[in-house]
Amino acid sequence: MFTELSSKFDKIFNKLRGYARLSESNIKEALKEVKVALLEADVNYKVVKDFISSIEQKSLGQETFKGVKPGQLLIKLVYDELVELLGKENKPLRFSGTEPTVFMLTGLQGSGKTTTCGKIAKFYEKKGKRPLLVAADIYRPAAIEQLKILGKNLKIPTFSQDAKPLKICREAFEHAKQNGFDLVIIDTAGRLHIDEALMKELAEIKSELKPQEVLLVVDGMTGQDAVNIAASFEQKVGIDGVILTKMDGDTRGGAALSIRAVSGKPIKFIGVGEKTDALELFYPERIASRILGMGDVVSLVEKAQESIKIEEAEKLEKKLKGERFTLEDFYDQLQQIKRMGPLESVLGMVPGMGKFKGMEMDEKALTKVEAIICSMTKKEKVSPNIIDGSRRKRIASGSGTSIQDVNKVLKQFAMMEKMVKNFQKMDLKKISKMFSLVNYSQ
Numbered sequence: 257m258f259t260e261l262s263s264k265f266d267k268i269f270n271k272l273r274g275y276a277r278l279s280e281s282n283i284k285e286a287l288k289e290v291k292v293a294l295l296e297a298d299v300n301y302k303v304v305k306d307f308i309s310s311i312e313q314k315s316l317g318q319e320t321f322k323g324v325k326p327g328q329l330l331i332k333l334v335y336d337e338l339v340e341l342l343g344k345e346n347k348p349l350r351f352s353g354t355e356p357t358v359f360m361l362t363g364l365q366g367s368g369k370t371t372t373c374g375k376i377a378k379f380y381e382k383k384g385k386r387p388l389l390v391a392a393d394i395y396r397p398a399a400i401e402q403l404k405i406l407g408k409n410l411k412i413p414t415f416s417q418d419a420k421p422l423k424i425c426r427e428a429f430e431h432a433k434q435n436g437f438d439l440v441i442i443d444t445a446g447r448l449h450i451d452e453a454l455m456k457e458l459a460e461i462k463s464e465l466k467p468q469e470v471l472l473v474v475d476g477m478t479g480q481d482a483v484n485i486a487a488s489f490e491q492k493v494g495i496d497g498v499i500l501t502k503m504d505g506d507t508r509g510g511a512a513l514s515i516r517a518v519s520g521k522p523i524k525f526i527g528v529g530e531k532t533d534a535l536e537l538f539y540p541e542r543i544a545s546r547i548l549g550m551g552d553v554v555s556l557v558e559k560a561q562e563s564i565k566i567e568e569a570e571k572l573e574k575k576l577k578g579e580r581f582t583l584e585d586f587y588d589q590l591q592q593i594k595r596m597g598p599l600e601s602v603l604g605m606v607p608g609m610g611k612f613k614g615m616e617m618d619e620k621a622l623t624k625v626e627a628i629i630c631s632m633t634k635k636e637k638v639s640p641n642i643i644d645g646s647r648r649k650r651i652a653s654g655s656g657t658s659i660q661d662v663n664k665v666l667k668q669f670a671m672m673e674k675m676v677k678n679f680q681k682m683d684l685k686k687i688s689k690m691f692s693l694v695n696y697s698q
């Protein structure tokens with residue numbers, strides 16, 4: 257399932273995995289490749305366009321987290337968007353409260369209606385239902401026989417009659433009521449293309465039997481054509497959901513990824529083989545993981561997103577509550593702020609911090625700061641004012657930097673210290689909230 261798309265995604269994201277930072281052009285490039293991969297998988301063009309622009313927007317203001325590389329974060333964004341596209345969550349089939357429940361399966365010829373009727377019957381029998389299969393395809397020779405054989409193999413009763421489909425369905429419903437069946441599954445006739453007479457017949461059965469679910473069975477290999485099929489059936493009959501079959505084959509993914517977004521109809525089940533138990537409830541999250549093949553990365557990012565807020569809030573709170581603010585803390589704080597988002601925008605929120613505007617906060621600069629701080633003695637880290645000219649020279653040579661670099665760090669530290677003092681005067685809750693560290697209103 258989705259093997260081609262999966263391996264393309266794998267290639268695209270593997271390139272990003274190693275990067276410590278991602279530039280805008282890295283992201284753009286990767287998203288362009290994602291776009292091509294989706295189009296090649298025959299996903300509807302408009303769906304692809306919206307998909308990419310949504311990720312682009314979200315990736316702009318994205319925070320980074322401890323232990324999570326930007327490439328991994330982008331994978332998570334793509335994953336979230338896939339889940340959204342696939343319909344977020346599984347929508348269970350509806351059941352009637354008192355009378356027998358009716359499911360009606362419709363679709364083009366050979367899409368897998370009859371097979372899926374059997375699968376669904378088995379699926380719900382296992383859950384304690386008493387299903388009755390109804391043979392309402394009187395047009396294709398041997399169609400009734402096919403359902404009967406299927407029912408016999410599954411040990412599930414089949415209802416058939418030498419009559420028109422509407423009458424068969426009506427009688428089947430009565431039969432179910434009389435004989436304690438609580439689930440009526442109607443197998444309707446296939447059509448090669450959208451055929452007015454047959455559509456009318458389906459609409460009649462629907463309005464008479466009032467099924468809890470009218471399900472459109474679509475061959476998963478159809479690609480984005482599935483969208484047109486769904487639109488026709490919706491217009492002429494009205495459908496509640498979609499079942500995609502033959503997903504075990506080498507489907508490109510176009511049908512699965514387009515149909516929900518364009519038709520608004522949820523995918524409820526997928527058929528994954530010819531055997532009668534080859535039916536799965538459709539879970540968008542599982543499918544997105546399968547497509548991306550990166551469940552590990554997704555859960556890593558999710559975990560980091562959860563833990564970071566609590567952990568950082570506790571740390572910051574402790575510092576602000578009165579412990580001495582040292583140069584080591586300074587280093588920690590710089591990294592924290594870096595993770596919170598673009599430095600300029602964070603500092604822009606702090607009164608009197610305009611001086612920091614435009615300050616570069618790249619990985620290299622941080623490494624320098626770290627080296628400089630590491631070359632100081634413990635005493636110096638706590639009271640940097642004792643660092644005189646000769647010590648500055650020693651620290652510079654010890655850290656492989658220049659005296660100017662050391663001076664710069666000490667100056668930045670002094671500013672940071674002032675900022676912390678400002679913080680201490682402010683309400684702690686407000687500060688944490690400002691950095692979105694904890695939501696105190698919860």
Ligand SMILES: Nc1nc2c(ncn2[C@@H]2O[C@H](COP(=O)(O)OP(=O)(O)OP(=O)(O)O)[C@@H](O)[C@H]2O)c(=O)[nH]1
Nearest residue numbers: 365366367368369370371446501502527528529530
């Ligand atoms: N591999 C695979 N084959 C499937 C799946 N579902 C159905 N098929 C096969 O698709 C073919 C057509 O299935 P049917 O159930 O007869 O399709 P139908 O929609 O009832 O066809 P008509 O009654 O002619 O309109 C059969 O050979 C099935 O075994 C599936 O999920 N995976």
Ligand SMILES: [Mg+2]
Nearest residue numbers: 369370393399
């Ligand atoms: Mg059939």
